[in-house]
Amino acid sequence: MVSEKDSLNIQVENRLEDLFGESETNSPAAAEGGDLEYYPFRILKSIVLSMDWEINDEVLNKFIEQIDGLKDAYKEDKILLLFLQILRSLGIYIKAKKGGAHPNAFKIINSVFIRLEKVVLSKNLSEDSKKKMLFAELSKFKELKVQIANSNTDSVRKKKAETEIVKKKKMPVATPVPATVHKEEVPVGLIASGTQDYDGKDIFTNAVEDIKNLIRVEFEALREELRLFKR
Amino acid sequence: MAFINMKKKEVQIKIVYYGPGRGGKTSNLEYIYKKFKERIQTEMITVKTHGDRTLFFDFLPFDIGKINGYDVKIQLYTVPGQVKYNATRRLVLRGVDGIVFVADSMVIRKDKNVLSIKNLEENLADYKKNISNIPLVIQYNKMDLAEQGIPVLSFEELEKDLNLVLKAPSFSASAISGVNVVQTMKKIIAMTIASIKQELK
Numbered sequence: 001m002v003s004e005k006d007s008l009n010i011q012v013e014n015r016l017e018d019l020f021g022e023s024e025t026n027s028p029a030a031a032e033g034g035d036l037e038y039y040p041f042r043i044l045k046s047i048v049l050s051m052d053w054e055i056n057d058e059v060l061n062k063f064i065e066q067i068d069g070l071k072d073a074y075k076e077d078k079i080l081l082l083f084l085q086i087l088r089s090l091g092i093y094i095k096a097k098k099g100g101a102h103p104n105a106f107k108i109i110n111s112v113f114i115r116l117e118k119v120v121l122s123k124n125l126s127e128d129s130k131k132k133m134l135f136a137e138l139s140k141f142k143e144l145k146v147q148i149a150n151s152n153t154d155s156v157r158k159k160k161a162e163t164e165i166v167k168k169k170k171m172p173v174a175t176p177v178p179a180t181v182h183k184e185e186v187p188v189g190l191i192a193s194g195t196q197d198y199d200g201k202d203i204f205t206n207a208v209e210d211i212k213n214l215i216r217v218e219f220e221a222l223r224e225e226l227r228l229f230k231r
Numbered sequence: 232m233a234f235i236n237m238k239k240k241e242v243q244i245k246i247v248y249y250g251p252g253r254g255g256k257t258s259n260l261e262y263i264y265k266k267f268k269e270r271i272q273t274e275m276i277t278v279k280t281h282g283d284r285t286l287f288f289d290f291l292p293f294d295i296g297k298i299n300g301y302d303v304k305i306q307l308y309t310v311p312g313q314v315k316y317n318a319t320r321r322l323v324l325r326g327v328d329g330i331v332f333v334a335d336s337m338v339i340r341k342d343k344n345v346l347s348i349k350n351l352e353e354n355l356a357d358y359k360k361n362i363s364n365i366p367l368v369i370q371y372n373k374m375d376l377a378e379q380g381i382p383v384l385s386f387e388e389l390e391k392d393l394n395l396v397l398k399a400p401s402f403s404a405s406a407i408s409g410v411n412v413v414q415t416m417k418k419i420i421a422m423t424i425a426s427i428k429q430e431l432k
Contacts (some may be wrong), residue, residue, distance in 0.1 A: 009301060012424050014301075015295045016417045019270055020263075042380040049253070049373075049381070050339050 019138045048113045060095040060148060064088060083116040086141050104144050189228050233328045233427050241302045243424055249351050250333035251343040252312030254370040258406035259305055288323050302398055305420060316343045321354045329366035329423030331415055334393055336373045338382040348393050366422040367399040370415045375405035
């Protein structure tokens with residue numbers, strides 16, 4: 001005789017089988033990496049996969065270090081070198097900005113790495129297809145640079161305006177975060193710079209530093225690009 | 232405790248996918264949704280922003296039909312895994328009936344798994360729930376990365392780190408390719424329904 005508990009289990013199993021029943025591969029035991037072919041990008045991949053918002057210097061230094069090693073190993077392959085250069089520039093930018101980095105920078109790191117892997121692993125991929133992939137990522141990267149430049153200009157304007165308001169009113173400005181929402185959980189960029197009394201000179205100096213950094217990164221990438229295509 | 236409407240003979244069960252950031256919680260739900268959307272006839276609601284990360288939660292509701300005369304409605308949720316979103320995690324855990332802890336098998340994520348399961352324990356305690364008593368399934372995700380030469384922890388190491396005391400049912404999985412995603416979900420649903428039935432006695 002089937003007990004009440006068993007009958008319930010059978011009913012649940014049947015219902016779940018009706019809805020989700022299909023050939024599903026069962027779990028393999030954790031594969032051991034012993035007989036694997038050597039894959040030079042595995043450490044870089046592991047770092048890219050592990051990048052998250054709690055980004056720190058240690059992770060980014062490893063990331064840049066890996067790229068430098070790979071650049072050296074692939075110095076004859078212009079396409080791979082450019083992929084690596086884009087990744088490096090993004091790494092330097094994120095290292096400088098950390099949590100304040102433009103959100104698309106993280107997306108582009110992932111997408112550049114996915115294409116880079118395709119180029120490395122697809123043995124039958126033509127040179128033309130590889131170039132197409134590279135240019136697609138290059139254009140995303142350039143678009144990001146424009147977005148960063150625009151957001152820097154916007155933030156300078158916004159901060160200047162805030163400074164003027166603070167100077168005129170000489171009183172704190174309320175932070176527009178609803179009482180029920182934890183301030184730390186509001187997406188970056190949504191919190192207005194509340195009660196802080198800004199010094200216009202500091203804001204300007206910071207903005208100039210930001211722009212300088214951006215120009216430096218851009219020039220570095222351009223120089224590398226030119227150097228590679230001149231070869 | 233699940234929401235039970237005796238008049239309508241309806242039970243709503245809340246299952247939360249918990250775990251460290253970028254561990255594959257959203258990928259679990261996405262796989263289920265993409266693969267079975269024709270059968271479950273529902274929409275997955277997801278709030279993604281800031282580099283494609285789950286900022287608030289994902290939500291996948293579906294009906295599994297009648298069990299013991301009751302219409303059973305399942306609601307799958309994920310939480311944001313990043314450390315700083317604890318208030319959101321706590322909020323999503325309110326009224327939870329069953330939990331899938333999605334651990335990241337990569338060696339470099341070892342500590343984050345441990346921190347996350349401790350955080351789960353603390354957040355459940357806020358609701359007077361005990362991690363040892365609540366229906367819980369542990370999934371060791373990203374095992375497929377080993378095939379690409381990326382260092383991952385073995386099933387045994389992960390069990391030792393996360394499941395030595397809890398002794399919860401566990402699966403090694405790959406949410407991206409779907410390995411053991413449905414198995415995990417079936418297990419937690421079955422365990423949760425059995426637990427609710429037990430509580431109602």
